Amino acid sequence: MEISIIGSGSWATAIANLLSESQDVLMYARDINVVNSINENHINIKYFPDEKLRKNIRATSNIEELFENKYIVNAIPTQNIRSVYENLNPFFDENKVIINLSKGLELNTHFRISEILKDILGDINYAIVSGPSHAEEVIKKMPTTLVCASNDINLAKDIQDIFNRDYFRVYTSTDVIGVEIGGSVKNILAFGIGMADGLSYGDNSKAALITRGIHEMERFARSFGADEKTINGLAGIGDLIVTATSNLSRNNRAGRLIGEGYSIEESIAKVNMVVEGIPTTRAVYELSKEKNIEMPITYEIYKVLFEGKSAHQSVKDLMARDLKNEY
Known part of the structure; x- marks a missing residue:
């Protein structure tokens, strides 16, 4: 299975490295220098120039390519979500799952991220992974504990299994x-x-x-x-x-x-x-x-x-x- 991550910031990169221990990972980055650095040297030169990433992490600047996979991890800033996703509706179907890593409320609408995505894409399979976590510590495998919330407890449990590691413990919740x-x-x-x-x-x-x-x-x-x-x-x-x-x-x-x-x-x-x-x-x-x-x-x-x-x-x-x- 391959998992897609929309974003190439520090948190996206740390999670990509974590997920790559058991899955192939495809990351989206707008900056072609970041794409080339990840694909050729296995380094995110912008955020973690001193950390070697796993070789089964690939990067692309073609966002449509990411939607060939079932699991889509959102790791872009809240205020950019609407502009990025509003053109991606044709690539979603009932089998796709969005796992959100971002935090915040949208200006103007005051929507939470699940509400932004529902407004754009309709009913989707959605979960959020959140909690006390510095990317700089996760990429070094320092013990970290988070919670995965979804209205569908079985989906939360599936994501719990995908993310959980001996240094990264995930609890479940239905309180999105x-x-x-x-x-x-x-x-x-x-x-x-x-x-x-x-x-x-x-x-x-x-x-x-x-x-x-x-x-x-x-x-x-x-x-x-x-x-x-x-x-x-x-x-x-x-x-x-x-x-x-x-x-x-x-x-x-x-x-x-x-x-x-x-x-x-x-x-x-x-x-x-x-x-x-x-x-x-x-x-x-x-x-x-x-x-x-x-x-x-x-x-x-x-x-x-x-x-x-x-x-x-x-x-x-x-x-x-x-x-x-x-x-």
Whole structure:
């Protein structure tokens, strides 16, 4: 069996190498230099120039070729999904399976990724694999644990079997909404915690932002019918911990740079990768206002990103909110 991966970034490459231990893998990359590097030298020169990939990983810049396979792994940024997939409808049939690795909400529609794909392709076999996972650690086979969620538990179990390794443990879930929302909101919170780091506020501030941020994540997820246990698991708290506390997190790094005084544009340029927490902040802010969901941390991060408010003033305003019972 061959598995297709749409994307050639760091996470796509780490997962390709993992899957190639038991399956042949075909990756899609727009950059012909990346395609040639993978096919000729078994290296992704853009993201892992020092890591040798398995020889049964092939790359192509012809996206249609990927749809000859049953399993299609999506690993492209959320804001690009619609433009990529809207021309691919003729290549889908009822046997195809999309396994999503990306996180975030779409601007304008505020759709989760499963909703974007359903809007474009109709009813599809869909699952999401998510949780606390740095590509840089997975490619080195450091122990990692994630969750695979699908409305079809048997599909989730099939994907669990395909992905599971002695260093990569996969649990199953049927709470697609909870896993998608957890993976989205945690990027916003990681961004805010990065800003606090950039302001040199210390561990007390970080612990408070993580804990109160979990309340926001739970509140938001419950409003859309998610199971609270999912947010308290790998896709919620687990992913938040790894994203909020590590310099390997692009969202945390970008937030830290803004806290240090860099502009949004300068921060994104320095990170040099997609910072999904920025558009997701706008989408979650607009959606929470529309649904009247209280999310004070998200509101302040939005004001820093899109209204020019200083990060220092945002923290002061959070501390000055009306006093209340913790729960």
